[in-house]
Amino acid sequence: MSGIRTRGIRLATAAATVALAALSLTACGDGGTGVRAETGGTSHAGSTVPTGSASAPGPSASPSVANPASSQAPGTSGPAGSGGPKPTTRHTNPGAPDPAGKPVTCESSNTKTVAAPLNRPVNHMLLTVTNTGSKTCYLYAYPALRFTGAQAVPPVIDDSHPQAVVTLNPGQSGYALVNLSAADGSGTNGYTAKTLAVYFYDRSGTQNVGAAAHPSLPAKGLYIDNTLKTTYWQQTMDDALNW
Template sequence: MFNFRASRTRFVGATATVVLAALSLTACNDGTGARAEGASTTAGKTATASAGTSSSATPSPGSNSSSGSSSSSSSAGSSSGYSGAKPATVTTPRSGTRTSSSKAPGSSGGPVTCEGSNTKTIAAPLNRPVNHMLLTVTNTGSRTCYLYGHPAARFGEEAQSVPPVIEDSKPQAVVTLQPGESGYASVNLSATDGSGSNGYTAKSLWVYFQGRSMSGSVGASAHPSLPAKGVYVDDSLKVTYWQQSMDDAVNW
């Protein structure tokens, strides 16, 4: 009884194995089954490729993808306006345009004539040349002034006329004084060899200024101080033209 059942079990198992093998062989020889297997393989490859593409298109956080960085930089540059965009135009004042802060003191208005109201005159006797005096006129105004011609000097109340000018001392150009600048003229008070006549001691001095035409005086006169003892003058009294420098003035 026991042996029969065991043999029967082996037979059934073997039969089942043969049947399964036959079915498998039939499936392998069937064209439909082969195509199904190929489709399954293709689908698997497609799924794998899709997964790879999805993985590369969406990098994980912290990945260093050059395509992703380039795309981000390009996008950021376009939105910020730096990618190929011109810098903003800066408006500057036109060349030569002046503002109130650029004006130099005393530059408003044109030049005027130097005279007593816009200058200060100082008279100082010189040791060399002897018997000479230096007149210094300083522009105390806020505008440039022209010092025309020569000083018309009147020494004391006794003076009957103003002294003549030394023609050879005439400068090549009109003396021009910016605010604060000075012009000069020298005065030959008396003859050094005593040949002069009609001498007297003057204790006061008035200086008159000439205009552009150099005929007569213009504006206010100056009244510079003289030494307390006064200065001696005679009929050899002469003056130079106004000079731009002191050296040019004392050379006469």
């Protein structure tokens, strides 16, 4: 009996030792020196790597960077978000009029007028008006002609009306063709005029502006009769000579 009791005491003692060892291991696992299991972790070689841990190894995600082109205010960059310089709103061209200059009406003070008799067509004269000013000027309607001894301004050829107002930049010229007399001699009240005054109309085409221009005529004068008439101002010499 004593032997059985002694063996039972040993077994109990051994069981207690095993239980204490198990408790000791559990305590070590919770003390931070081991690796504690986390829900959702992945086990590698008996350990668990937490997911979503801020201290997990590996590169961190790149921060979101806005597109520089899309972040610019509208109208402050070059074409189609190129990020280039702002487009200019004014382009200069050497020899061209200043875009900031307000156009004016062509008149004797800002132009030079030349009267040149033509061999072809016969009995015709070409008027050339050149802009000598610093601003663009408009040649409205047609030249109001006053020859020596004339009682009225000669009529205009209606069909010669241009599609747009003749515009002269500084240095440019406009033209008008003057029919002096009938080529077949059918005109009446003919005489030789020695002087000519050319008046310019305003935008309305009814009022003269400025003083008259006085282009020189040939020393022998020009023969005119009652068929005297003129074209509207034309932008080119070819347009004028078509009449």
